[in-house]
Amino acid sequence: MEIFQNLAMGFGVAFTPINLLLCLFGCLIGTLIGVLPGIGPLATIAILLPVTFGLSPAGALIMLSGIYYGAQYGGSTTAILLRLPGESSSIVTCIDGYQMALKGRAGSALAIAAFGSLFAGCVGTILIGVFGPALAKFSEGFRSPEYFALMVFGLTAAVILANGSPVKAIGMIVFGLALGLVGTEAQSGTVRYAFGIPELFDGIDFVPLAMGLFGFAEMMNNLDNTEQAPVKTANIGGMTPNREEVRRAIPAVLRGTAVGSLLGILPGGGAVLSSFASYTLEKRITKYPHQFGAGAVEGVAGPESANNAGAQTSFIPLLTLGIPSTPIMAVMMGAMTMQGIAPGTAIITDRPELFWGIIASMWIGNLMLVIINLPLIGIWIKLLHVPYRLLFPCILVLCCVGAYCISSSTFIVFLMAGFALIGYLFSKLGCEAAPMTLGFILGPLMEEHFRRAMILADGDVTILVRRPISAVLIVAALGVVFLIVSPSFRKTREVAFRE
Amino acid sequence: MLRLSIKSAQDFAAGLIFVVTGLAGLWFGWNYAVGTIIRMGPGYMPRALHVILIGIGLFLIAQSLVVPGEAIRRGRLRPHVFILAAIILFGLMIERFGLIPSIFFTTIVASLASSDARWVEAVALAAALAVASALLFVKLLGQPIELFSWNF
Numbered sequence: 001m002e003i004f005q006n007l008a009m010g011f012g013v014a015f016t017p018i019n020l021l022l023c024l025f026g027c028l029i030g031t032l033i034g035v036l037p038g039i040g041p042l043a044t045i046a047i048l049l050p051v052t053f054g055l056s057p058a059g060a061l062i063m064l065s066g067i068y069y070g071a072q073y074g075g076s077t078t079a080i081l082l083r084l085p086g087e088s089s090s091i092v093t094c095i096d097g098y099q100m101a102l103k104g105r106a107g108s109a110l111a112i113a114a115f116g117s118l119f120a121g122c123v124g125t126i127l128i129g130v131f132g133p134a135l136a137k138f139s140e141g142f143r144s145p146e147y148f149a150l151m152v153f154g155l156t157a158a159v160i161l162a163n164g165s166p167v168k169a170i171g172m173i174v175f176g177l178a179l180g181l182v183g184t185e186a187q188s189g190t191v192r193y194a195f196g197i198p199e200l201f202d203g204i205d206f207v208p209l210a211m212g213l214f215g216f217a218e219m220m221n222n223l224d225n226t227e228q229a230p231v232k233t234a235n236i237g238g239m240t241p242n243r244e245e246v247r248r249a250i251p252a253v254l255r256g257t258a259v260g261s262l263l264g265i266l267p268g269g270g271a272v273l274s275s276f277a278s279y280t281l282e283k284r285i286t287k288y289p290h291q292f293g294a295g296a297v298e299g300v301a302g303p304e305s306a307n308n309a310g311a312q313t314s315f316i317p318l319l320t321l322g323i324p325s326t327p328i329m330a331v332m333m334g335a336m337t338m339q340g341i342a343p344g345t346a347i348i349t350d351r352p353e354l355f356w357g358i359i360a361s362m363w364i365g366n367l368m369l370v371i372i373n374l375p376l377i378g379i380w381i382k383l384l385h386v387p388y389r390l391l392f393p394c395i396l397v398l399c400c401v402g403a404y405c406i407s408s409s410t411f412i413v414f415l416m417a418g419f420a421l422i423g424y425l426f427s428k429l430g431c432e433a434a435p436m437t438l439g440f441i442l443g444p445l446m447e448e449h450f451r452r453a454m455i456l457a458d459g460d461v462t463i464l465v466r467r468p469i470s471a472v473l474i475v476a477a478l479g480v481v482f483l484i485v486s487p488s489f490r491k492t493r494e495v496a497f498r499e
Numbered sequence: 500m501l502r503l504s505i506k507s508a509q510d511f512a513a514g515l516i517f518v519v520t521g522l523a524g525l526w527f528g529w530n531y532a533v534g535t536i537i538r539m540g541p542g543y544m545p546r547a548l549h550v551i552l553i554g555i556g557l558f559l560i561a562q563s564l565v566v567p568g569e570a571i572r573r574g575r576l577r578p579h580v581f582i583l584a585a586i587i588l589f590g591l592m593i594e595r596f597g598l599i600p601s602i603f604f605t606t607i608v609a610s611l612a613s614s615d616a617r618w619v620e621a622v623a624l625a626a627a628l629a630v631a632s633a634l635l636f637v638k639l640l641g642q643p644i645e646l647f648s649w650n651f
Binding site for chain 2: 051053054165167168170171174175177178181185187188190192193195216219220223224388389390392393394396397398399400401404405408410413414416417420421424425426428429430431446447450451454455458459461
């Protein structure tokens with residue numbers, strides 16, 4: 001079996017002391033920011049990008065991905081104990097998790113969440129290992145029309161998942177696409193919109209953009225909202241779930257894993273959507289509807305498994321097609337590019353040690369996380385008592401030094417300040433930065449693929465619907481657009497976001 | 500007679516930003532060769548995107564005059580001024596004074612962004628962060644930054 005050989009090679013990479021340490025470090029950071037409300041994985045990964053410069057490509061990605069799935073574990077802790085979603089993917093866990101805590105079953109809820117996540121994480125990882133190479137093989141036949149169609153589909157899907165007005169989300173995508181075109185154009189060598197600033201000749205650097213838009217805009221919004229509520233923790237109680245709880249949790253974990261794995265692969269999916277979808281599903285099929293909202297085990301087990309499964313499988317499009325499906329994956333792609341790795345189908349064949357090393361590290365990381373989260377839970381709770389007024393200056397300094405280190409250039413620092421302002425203004429106007437980031441990353445790629453597609457088809461735009469795979473993708477994109485404008489869907493979407 | 504007034508400040512402002520950005524993009528990109536669809540020049544994509552952006556902006560502006568929506572929630576000025584000032588201060592100081600003084604003063608200015616800032620705490624945090632970043636970035640990660648300098 002080839003997959004076992006590959007996995008063995010992956011474990012060989014992941015089990016080197018330095019990579020184990022990086023994995024642990026990523027998981028610890030992920031848990032930390034998962035527990036702390038007000039700083040999410042997206043901002044953290046962006047902040048830590050410059051720190052990964054000195055690492056090997058595998059080490060860098062192992063650590064950064066650890067932050068992402070680690071945050072899924074940490075987020076459930078605060079959701080259950082404090083009814084505070086540490087992460088947006090844990091919002092639904094607040095509902096029943098906190099109710100369980102009030103009934104003295106907090107420890108049990110935490111254990112179910114952790115083991116559900118572990119199971120889902122392992123399944124998600126296996127799926128990457130099985131479907132990644134298959135998808136890469138399938139996409140070998142992709143040419144520019146297919147890639148262009150795929151990106152169009154990905155961007156339309158991002159519109160659905162953006163909070164608020166779809167028109168504004170589309171505007172933000174176009175804004176991002178245009179921003180992505182700054183710098184030297186590959187074909188003719190023309191330098192576009194650089195205004196004579198040498199730092200812009202290679203395009204706008206991704207790190208200051210991500211830090212400004214996510215790190216600082218988040219910080220400003222936190223400081224804008226008046227003081228944090230004092231922290232009151234529920235009593236944790238025994239860690240072992242009783243037989244009844246286990247009996248009901250297992251099928252919910254299985255369903256959550258399936259939902260999360262599926263939605264994670266879709267563009268725009270990922271952890272947040274997976275947890276919402278799983279909760280809705282559990283609520284619909286349960287035999288105990290009256291218990292939902294009052295401490296139903298399924299309401300913790302399902303979504304917590306789903307968000308972790310989704311977090312894992314959202315790596316598939318990036319690692320096999322080179323297309324980021326969520327903003328977090330866009331940051332990951334930035335990390336890969338900075339390490340000199342071109343994301344795409346070639347990763348699995350050209351850099352198998354990287355692909356399988358990441359997968360193996362995810363397994364190890366998920367195991368580490370159960371240990372980090374369950375016995376050590378008291379430490380994480382204590383961290384919640386660190387006041388925000390001490391936390392944000394640390395984040396700010398990390399961002400500033402990190403941004404400066406990218407190219408020893410103060411321009412990057414000022415650029416980051418600019419994006420902080422832009423991100424804050426846009427958040428005031430109800431425009432989300434996430435679709436813009438996806439646009440920014442995909443802008444140059446889309447231009448290049450569109451150009452090649454047009455050369456291939458002699459300027460005939462219908463090539464996009466004449467090739468079967470790209471036709472399917474374009475039809476899917478149109479379907480998404482149709483969904484967005486249809487009034488009944490708009491209503492359910494609004495309801496979903498309000499919950 | 501139909502009286503027009505802004506019914507959604509958020510949408511109106513967002514639309515305005517999109518239109519202005521689109522116009523600026525067209526203006527500054529006017530000299531880039533557009534080419535044809537078969538041989539796309541460097542100006543083809545930017546022009547197309549900026550025209551679409553202006554279209555979306557105009558749509559939002561029109562919509563904001565008809566469909567009521569959310570007002571722009573007023574935030575407090577203090578956090579934003581001090582956060583931005585702290586970043587800019589760091590950018591201005593780092594090459595002139597070196598890492599340690601830059602971080603020290605950046606942290607103090609940043610601390611002022613919080614309304615319950617305390618002086619003693621801020622100074623202690625500033626000193627701790629300056630030392631910690633020197634250890635992390637210069638000693639551990641080997642970044643070529645001077646700890647102290649005097650360049651004018």
